[in-house]
Amino acid sequence: MKSKKPAKRFYRKRVELFRLIEKIKLWPARSGLLHGIKFIDLMGDQARITTHCNKIFMVNNSRNSRAARWLRNKWFNGACGTCGVPEWKLEKYASTQFRRHYGSQLLKKNKDDGVL
Numbered sequence: 802m803k804s805k806k807p808a809k810r811f812y813r814k815r816v817e818l819f820r821l822i823e824k825i826k827l828w829p830a831r832s833g834l835l836h837g838i839k840f841i842d843l844m845g846d847q848a849r850i851t852t853h854c855n856k857i858f859m860v861n862n863s864r865n866s867r868a869a870r871w872l873r874n875k876w877f878n879g880a881c882g883t884c885g886v887p888e889w890k891l892e893k894y895a896s897t898q899f900r901r902h903y904g905s906q907l908l909k910k911n912k913d914d915g916v917l
């Protein structure tokens with residue numbers, strides 16, 4: 802028997818990029834590879850991302866950025882081998898759906914989101 806599929810989870814399409822990557826800890830590089838995120842250092846409207854393969858870069862907290870769109874649309878071509886993204890994390894991501902009118906907005910102050 803195959804192991805149970807992870808439960809579907811729903812996030813809003815308009816969720817803030819930083820909330821989203823804090824939650825899923827994945828980064829879609831332009832190359833098409835998904836990297837695992839090791840650290841996110843928030844600095845106002847920007848954040849410094851450190852991947853498990855030790856790439857460091859700054860990103861803006863934009864819902865409409867390339868990365869935000871790629872994450873929502875799940876545009877990627879496999880996971881970074883150096884990051885060693887575990888299979889369960891990819892499955893969890895695959896079961897995550899983005900909806901316009903339904904799902905968590907990942908606001909930390911909202912206890913109902915289970916984010917606290």
Ligand SMILES: [Zn+2]
Pocket residue numbers: 835836837852853854855881882883884
């Ligand atoms: Zn990587």
